[in-house]
Amino acid sequence: MMAKLRFSLVAPERELFAGDVDQVDAPGVDGDFGVFLGHEPFMTVLRPGKVTIRDGATTKVFEIKGGFADVTPESFTLLAEHAVEAA
Amino acid sequence: MASLKEMRNRIGSVKSTQKITKALQMVAAAKGRRAQDAAQAARPYAVRMASVIANLAKSVTGPGAPVLLAGTGRDQKHLLVVAAADSGLAGAISSSVVRAARERIYELKAAGKEVRIICVGRKTVAPLRRLFPDAIVATFDMSQEKVLTLSSAEPIAARILQAFENGEADVVTLFFSHFKNIVSQVPTSQQLIPAVVNEAAGLGAAPDLKGGVYSYEPDEAAILETLLPQNLRVQILSALLENKAGFYASQMTAMDNATRNAGDLITSLTKQYNRSRQAQITKELIEIISGAEAL
Numbered sequence: 001m002m003a004k005l006r007f008s009l010v011a012p013e014r015e016l017f018a019g020d021v022d023q024v025d026a027p028g029v030d031g032d033f034g035v036f037l038g039h040e041p042f043m044t045v046l047r048p049g050k051v052t053i054r055d056g057a058t059t060k061v062f063e064i065k066g067g068f069a070d071v072t073p074e075s076f077t078l079l080a081e082h083a084v085e086a087a
Numbered sequence: 088m089a090s091l092k093e094m095r096n097r098i099g100s101v102k103s104t105q106k107i108t109k110a111l112q113m114v115a116a117a118k119g120r121r122a123q124d125a126a127q128a129a130r131p132y133a134v135r136m137a138s139v140i141a142n143l144a145k146s147v148t149g150p151g152a153p154v155l156l157a158g159t160g161r162d163q164k165h166l167l168v169v170a171a172a173d174s175g176l177a178g179a180i181s182s183s184v185v186r187a188a189r190e191r192i193y194e195l196k197a198a199g200k201e202v203r204i205i206c207v208g209r210k211t212v213a214p215l216r217r218l219f220p221d222a223i224v225a226t227f228d229m230s231q232e233k234v235l236t237l238s239s240a241e242p243i244a245a246r247i248l249q250a251f252e253n254g255e256a257d258v259v260t261l262f263f264s265h266f267k268n269i270v271s272q273v274p275t276s277q278q279l280i281p282a283v284v285n286e287a288a289g290l291g292a293a294p295d296l297k298g299g300v301y302s303y304e305p306d307e308a309a310i311l312e313t314l315l316p317q318n319l320r321v322q323i324l325s326a327l328l329e330n331k332a333g334f335y336a337s338q339m340t341a342m343d344n345a346t347r348n349a350g351d352l353i354t355s356l357t358k359q360y361n362r363s364r365q366a367q368i369t370k371e372l373i374e375i376i377s378g379a380e381a382l
Binding site (some may be wrong): 008010011012013015028029030040041042043044045068070077079081082 | 301
């Protein structure tokens with residue numbers, strides 16, 4: 001099995017998503033970005049917008065009101081200030 | 088010796104008290120479970136936040152570092168945020184936090200420091216106001232906050248930041264009761280400003296960067312500028328959540344004891360009641376018999 005990106009989306013009140021996924025798109029202050037496995041490590045502040053999580057054929061979308069992203073080659077941690085799953 | 092009627096009333100009133108304490112115990116048990124879940128659910132965010140800040144703090148040091156992280160370099164003015172419950176009937180949980188804060192205040196005053204206090208929760212206000220009437224700069228009542236979210240912590244954090252920016256505080260410490268488990272809540276102090284960078288509190292080992300170096304958008308300092316106030320809010324929120332979980336746990340224990348005490352009291356009162364009832368009957372019988380014998 002191919003290794004996947006370890007992604008977790010945490011809001012102050014609770015953890016909203018944790019698991020292995022293929023790709024995550026997030027809105028950074030300096031522009032939207034997508035993260036795959038092996039992304040170069042970086043940290044950024046996020047602006048309000050949509051976070052899209054893709055894993056195989058399934059897609060999940062969360063609305064966030066700003067937050068913070070911590071990306072390493074293997075994992076992506078998104079600290080959202082306020083997040084809800086978009087219907 | 089109380090009359091039989093008085094004793095019956097007494098037993099009745101202890102019984103209704105017992106019903107109330109029993110009900111309160113069950114309510115506390117139910118709410119406590121929810122509060123514990125909430126406290127647990129908030130932990131990942133706080134832990135990640137701490138590890139990210141620990142990571143960032145390594146690259147931002149020296150004179151350019153944000154004051155929230157590095158402090159003002161002085162240690163003269165202390166701001167104590169004392170957080171406890173809004174209501175009583177929960178044993179010593181609030182008073183033990185207040186006691187811990189009080190001892191710290193005496194220590195600081197003895198060392199010639201200036202002390203200011205922010206009270207969170209109604210139960211902290213009265214005892215601290217009595218002891219240090221001039222030191223209290225703000226009080227917060229959390230009893231209206233049914234569900235604690237980040238916005239519940241926001242006004243407190245804002246007041247702390249304001250105090251810090253106005254130069255009213257060099258060091259900010261938070262007092263709350265750490266929820267260890269259901270039977271043990273420990274009054275704890277935690278320094279908020281300057282932020283304590285504790286890598287042990289983070290995720291342990293630094294992430295494997297595969298030879299890469301972190302890049303930052305916009306830059307480290309700007310990220311910290313947004314992250315540190317957020318961290319303050321998060322720390323306050325998790326303290327409030329732990330307080331709440333601890334409060335219900337403590338209330339449950341206190342009410343369990345009260346229910347048991349009421350039960351003991353009822354047993355002994357009933358015994359006493361029966362004894363005097365029998366004594367009375369015996370006395371009446373003796374009167375009738377000796378009356379009949381006299382004829």
